[in-house]
Amino acid sequence: MEFLNIAGHVSVIHHLQSAFQNNRIPSAYLFTGLEGIGKATLAKAFVQMLNCDTHNNCHQCDSCRMVERDGHPDFITIEPDGKFIKIKQIQTLIKQLALKPVYAKKRVVLLENVHQMNVESANCFLKILEEPPLDTLLILLTTDANLLLETIVSRVQKVQFAPLSEGHLLSILQQQYELKAEDLAFVMNYAHGRIRSDWIRKLSQLLNMRTQVREILGSLVTERMVDHVTLLEQWNKQDLGAYFLEFCTSWLRDWIWWLEEKPHRLINSDLLEDFATLPPKVTIEQLHWAFDLTIETELAIKAQAGKQLALEGLIIQIKQIFSGKIVV
Known part of the structure; x- marks a missing residue:
């Protein structure tokens, strides 16, 4: 080159x-x-x-x-x-x-x-x-x-x-990879100014994982059962725990932007229908607290905390926040 x-x-x-x-x-x-x-x-x-x-x-x-x-x-x-x-x-x-x-x-x-x-x-x-x-x-x-x-x-x-500009990112991705339009949009939305070749290698896994993380977070409000423990074990065995945290923060951030009526800032903008069904009893304050907990969990894992226990503990705490058992 x-x-x-x-x-x-x-x-x-x-x-x-x-x-x-x-x-x-x-x-x-x-x-x-x-x-x-x-x-x-x-x-x-x-x-x-x-x-x-x-x-x-x-x-x-x-x-x-x-x-x-x-x-x-x-x-x-x-x-x-x-x-x-x-x-x-x-x-x-x-x-x-x-x-x-x-x-x-x-x-x-x-x-x-x-x-x-x-x-x-x-x-x-x-x-x-x-x-x-x-x-x-x-x-x-x-x-x-x-x-x-x-x-x-x-x-x-x-x-x-x-960080690379959006134009440079798009140019590099189009030159180096053959991606469908919807897959290219997904990779671009999570690029944050960098070429994430790992996302392209694991594209199908991560697309599926994003939906599953949305279902886990939604279940914490609706009481609908999702076996998050098994999913977390599976993701950790596949070394995907960091992606789980990134999807958590992206969904929580997006929910905040949606409630603040700023849809142009959404990361998961290709799934607008998911925001239309956002459980109404979740408040912006609760979402901010859940977001902060997710960031703290990520830092704890980087400091060598047990990954499985840390992620399970995060989900339990978010559920308590959404249910009102922990008051913001």
């Missing part, structure tokens, strides 16, 4: 191109922004440009072809081994950096999800940042720079990636 023709992130592209043309590339960049926003794609295209024989992503020279095949000996990628980037991975990297580049003018190390370094690996990585090799560029990718050690952030040049 040609560096200058990547959709979106015009200011980032111009910044990096200017640094390259003026020979002002730092020893380390920190690319930060939403997951799926294109940080890795742009980083890879930048690597191609740096070492291309024509400096223009020609896709013909040996260097460009090796980068495209992920087979360039001087383009090193490190990603979490399980939950963390471990100290052994950083120690191996230090040994690699002690050697001269095999082929490239500029060796590049791409560290994905760098916020998943544990304390040991982060402290070890600091040694590289403190004495960076002259012939090496480090590119760190993260969704949240606040999760990194300040001593790391202070030694890199931060590059912020903004």
Whole structure:
């Protein structure tokens, strides 16, 4: 992919191109922004440009072809081994950096999800940042720079990636995927400025799940029985728990917008008939409280709370709110 023709992130592209043309590339960049926003794609295209024989992503020279095949000996990628980037991975990297580049003018190390370094690996990585090799560029990718050690952030040049515009999202999705109009609308509604390839891979599952989450929330008001415990167990086994929380927040938010007569803000705008049957006894205050509880549950799970119990507890609490047993 040609560096200058990547959709979106015009200011980032111009910044990096200017640094390259003026020979002002730092020893380390920190690319930060939403997951799926294109940080890795742009980083890879930048690597191609740096070492291309024509400096223009020609896709013909040996260097460009090796980068495209992920087979360039001087383009090193490190990603979490399980939950963390471990100290052994950083120690191996230090040994690699002690050697001269095999082929490239500029060796590049791409560290994905760098916020998943544990304390040991982060402290070890600091040694590289403190004495960076002259012939090496480090590119760190993260969704949240606040999760990194300040001593790391202070030694890199931060590059912020903004969410993609709706026009760029639509263009990328239409070019890369063959989606029916209704499926494209669903993916776009939940994109929030990023390309969510996982949603496209799991499209049929997630479309069905969205309806089931709506039924669960509706049953908490109408007393209609829905076996949410079995559904939650099934979703957790399939590693879909995070999607359940996202659908919960989207439906609760949409119900609030509907009651406030702001239908243009609905995420699930393709299912307007579901809002026409919204149980009348649910108040905006109750929905706000249920929404806040859902966000708190998501944070608790990220802090290693038991996922199944946390999700079951959330449903019980929302039911108590909707039934008036907990007064807002």
